[in-house]
Amino acid sequence: MIAEAGHFALTLALFVAIVQATLPMFGAHRGNGLWMAMDRPSAISQFLLIAFSFGCLTYSHVVSDFTVLNVVQNSHSLKPMLYKVAGVWGNHEGSLLLWVLILATFGSAVAFFGGNLPPTLRARVLGVQAMISIGFYLFMLLTSNPFERIFPAAIDGQDMNPLLQDPGLAFHPPFLYLGYVGFSMAFSFAIAALIEGRVDAAWARWVRPWTLAAWSFLTVGVALGSWWAYYELGWGGWWFWDPVENASFMPWLAGTALLHSAIVVEKRDTMKTWTIFLAILAFSMSLLGTFLVRSGVLTSVHAFATDPERGVFILILLMIVIGGSLALFAVRGPALRSTGVFKPISREGGLLLNNLVMSTGCAVVLLGTLYPLFLDAIGGAKVSVGPPFFNSVFIPLTIPMFMAMGFGPVLSWKRSDLVQASLRLKVAFIGTGVAIAAAWAFISDGPFLAIIGLALAVWLIISTLVELAERIKLFRAPLGDSLSRLVRQPRSSWGMTLAHLGMGVAIAGMAGAGGWKVESIQVMKPGEKVTVAGYEYTFKGAREGQGPNYTIIEGTFTVTRDGAEIATLKAEKREYPVRQMPTTEAAIYSLFLGDLYAVIGDADGVEGGYVTRLYFNPLVAWMWFGTLIMVLGGVISISDRRYRIGAPAKRAAKKPTAAAAKA
């Protein structure tokens, strides 16, 4: 009964969406206020219906209703409660339901907070949103119904993929989807603007908070995915340029570019077509990611069970959404007029460079990801494109951008002077020089690229701080004066400063982890010692035990340095009997300068030893910490006062809390 109710609500939502996609659009076209006014109630009812439907599926999973096929295939009565809930979206059908839930949530948020939008724009934005919803509702109802029953009922479930039974991954898809789907807002705004034929500062101001929200969520999502790969896959790596990882990285690159170009539209009334294009691109990349993961055109360690019929459906959806919007762009784009002009060396120029590098990076990742498909399609060899390609093409591309990132904020709008900007950044130049020299002197054995990475990190952190110091006139005005300036900085400036600082910290982490990782693989017997990067690991032995739905081998290591004990690491290898699949749970102990990382493998079966892998991963924690700072920057920027200007006082008070709650 519950499952049928969920199915019914989903079907009803489709019809509401059809109303929302047509009436307000026609109303906006013909100036019919009543038709346009259908947008808000229908967006809110769509949300309520989908929330109910999602609740029904969650209920079925929580009570382990093994008459529902989706529960049978993805759950097990012994599974811990956290994963019964996370299992709702840990599969193809359920994750689509989460997708449309988030889409409906964003739609209702526009209905709720969009009181200050011009009625025609709002009607069109919500109309476009509803069109996207229709596509996904049809996809679910026709090919991927999560509420399908099974008769006779199963006695127990088939359990969830053990790799996914992990706290990091339980929350990874919701964040990722909040990011992906969040870009649908920017997309809808872009399409509405193309239909209206108008892009101005006010438009950019409405788009930016949604883009910022989507970007912040996506950043968390990508970082969670990477973190999961780091500790769960147990290879000591954190990014593998796997198609599914790339699928989340491409929208991030496009979204980051969009964030920056929207600033130019808002402040300088130029780069409009770029911004519209990037908004389309960011969402297109999100959809493409969905297609690549589910259609089976590419293989990946993360992919859901794939199905060509679904692939055909998503491809048609892609054709309509991406093809349609790019066609609209080709027709209406040239009519968008920009008024602002600027020289190459200027704030706009810096932001344009960011855009170019980000979109080129996005194209490179796309090419690398799809290359095996291209070759396969023309009957060539089966190949896989791995990290060597991405590392040698993508990383050099980002180097000039990180250099420019230090300059950008100190350049003035319209036209600027590079020499003067360099003089203002002299502290940063000196600091970077010292850092390079120090890196060379103390750690001479690292790869050249890692030293460059470290130098870029130092450069970015110092130049961002110098820019902040300049803005508050530190040391040039009395200290109290500077402090009050610091407090009065608009939140969007804080957002920029934090995001750039966070990026600097994260680059340091990537350079460290990429350049100076030390690993040691061996068979160890209890009592044996191995030294990795100066840390002495003693293997204390392994014991076997039982978890809720798995068995474990738990190996214990103590780590000492110069005789002083630092940590005890307990690494696990789990075996999930239902799926007959092992997982590794790496033991990680984070120090300021790096992570101690231990993995236990199989018993060698002959001599009582165990295979162990021990790593020292320098600065890895800096990556996660830097990402957190970036996200904090994004969240603070959303709460900037100017996004609330023009809104009625009551809503103005509500908006920041909503933004904070979403974060």
Added chain:
Amino acid sequence: MKRLMYLLPLGIFLVLAGYFAVGLTLNPRDMPSVLIDQEVPPFDLKPIRGYEKGFSSEDLKGQVTLVNVFGSWCISCLAEHPMLMEIKRRELVPIYGIDWRERDPEAGPRWLAKRGDPYTLIGDDPESKAAIAFGVTGAPETFFVDKRGFIRYKHVGPVTPENWESTLWPLVQELRKQ
């Protein structure tokens, strides 16, 4: 000219979509891994550093052999290594090795020097040439090749004393009889 620029993204997308449409009709997982009961794909691998002879498909004719895909980076290979040494010590069946995806050409030879070399011949396969031809999905994998040079069985994962006694060794004896 300006209009053309605006059409460019659409054009690129349509080309991509065309590839996707073709891609949907193909299966990337459809690696030629279903080589069971087929002849060993032809390959000719160079020796690993410090070894004189490489390993080619021609070496597999005339007797029942195992082809073991391993790498110094591969943990489970380490786990099965003592068992492979045991097979060699007892002279049960010749094992040929494919040293797969070594980043450092010294790594494979060093690994073998430290732990012992169970292989009759070893081929170096840093670019996965033979591995792809065999349809290897991970290491270790062991292929059972009969006298005619046909692949008869693929064992995924480490060879352990248990699975050797229960299935793999009987299989070798069965193949010998044919």
